[in-house]
Amino acid sequence: MTTHSVNSPQFFLTAPSACPYLESEMERKVFTHLVGPKASELNDLLTQGGFRRSQNIAYRPACETCRACISVRILADEFKPGKTLRRVTGANTDLISTDYAAEPSTEQYTLFRKYLGSRHQSGGMAEMTIGDYAMMVEDTHVNSRVIEYRLREPGDGIAENPAGRLVAVALTDVMGDGLSMVYSFFDPEETKRSLGTYMILDHIRMAQARGLPHVYLGYWVKNSPKMGYKTRFQPQEHLMPQGWRRHEG
Known part of the structure; x- marks a missing residue:
C-alpha cells in the first residue's frame, strides 16, 4: 500500500471532464491519497484548504478557466x-x-x-x-x-x-x-x-x-x-x- 507523509503528500491532476454544475464548463481536479497514520491530520489540513474527501482520496477543483466552486x-x-x-x-x-x-x-x-x-x-x-x-x-x-x-x-x-x-x-x-x-x-x-x-x-x-x-x-x-x-x-x-x-x- 502506498503511504504519504502529512508533510509531503503526492498530488495528481485528473484529465478534463464535463462539469456537473455548469453546462458550459469542463472540470479538472487535483487529488492526493489519505492513507497511513497521519491521514486524519492531513485531512484536516486539506479540508481547511478547500479539499473534499471521497473514500481515501482528498480532492479539489483545479479547472483551467473557471473558479466558480467556493468552499463553504x-x-x-x-x-x-x-x-x-x-x-x-x-x-x-x-x-x-x-x-x-x-x-x-x-x-x-x-x-x-x-x-x-x-x-x-x-x-x-x-x-x-x-x-x-x-x-x-x-x-x-x-x-x-x-x-x-x-x-x-x-x-x-x-x-x-x-x-x-x-x-x-x-x-x-x-x-x-x-x-x-x-x-x-x-x-x-x-x-x-x-x-x-x-x-x-x-x-x-x-x-x-x-x-x-x-x-x-x-x-x-x-x-x-x-x-x-x-x-x-x-x-x-x-x-x-x-x-x-x-x-x-
Whole structure:
C-alpha cells in the first residue's frame, strides 16, 4: 500500500471532464491519497484548504478557466436559526439521531438507492452497487462517522440502537476544528420534513455540543440552483484567494 507523509503528500491532476454544475464548463481536479497514520491530520489540513474527501482520496477543483466552486463552512458557534429554520427543527422533533462507526448496512443502501432514484437518476452515483456503497462508507483512514436519523419509537433513549424507520443518513468526518459533511441522503417521500436542511441543522448542534467552531458543507456554486441552499446557514465563511472570508448572503 502506498503511504504519504502529512508533510509531503503526492498530488495528481485528473484529465478534463464535463462539469456537473455548469453546462458550459469542463472540470479538472487535483487529488492526493489519505492513507497511513497521519491521514486524519492531513485531512484536516486539506479540508481547511478547500479539499473534499471521497473514500481515501482528498480532492479539489483545479479547472483551467473557471473558479466558480467556493468552499463553504458555517460558523457553528455563532449560528442562530431564523424562523424558517426553526420550523424545520420543529417538524422533526419525532426523529432521533445516532452516531455510529463508519460501517455500511443493507438498510442504509436501500435508502441510498431510493434517494438516488428520485434525485440523481443520471448522476455519477446512479449505478453504485451495494459493494460500491460499502466502499464509500468504510474505505477511510480518517475519523469518519455515520449519523442515522430514525423515527422515534417507544423505548428509544433506553435501548442501545433505535428501532424506528430509517429516514436519513449522513457520512461525516470529525476534524479538529469542525464536522465535515462528506455525503448525506434521505427518504425523498418525506418532503415536509426538509431532511437535507435538518441534517445540516443537526450537525451545527453537534458541532456546538463538541465545542467545534465549524461545519464544512463542501462547495457552493453561485449560478447552480442545486447549490443555493448552502447560503441559508449564516454566518458562514467562504474560502477566497486571501483565505477564509466572512460571507453574508
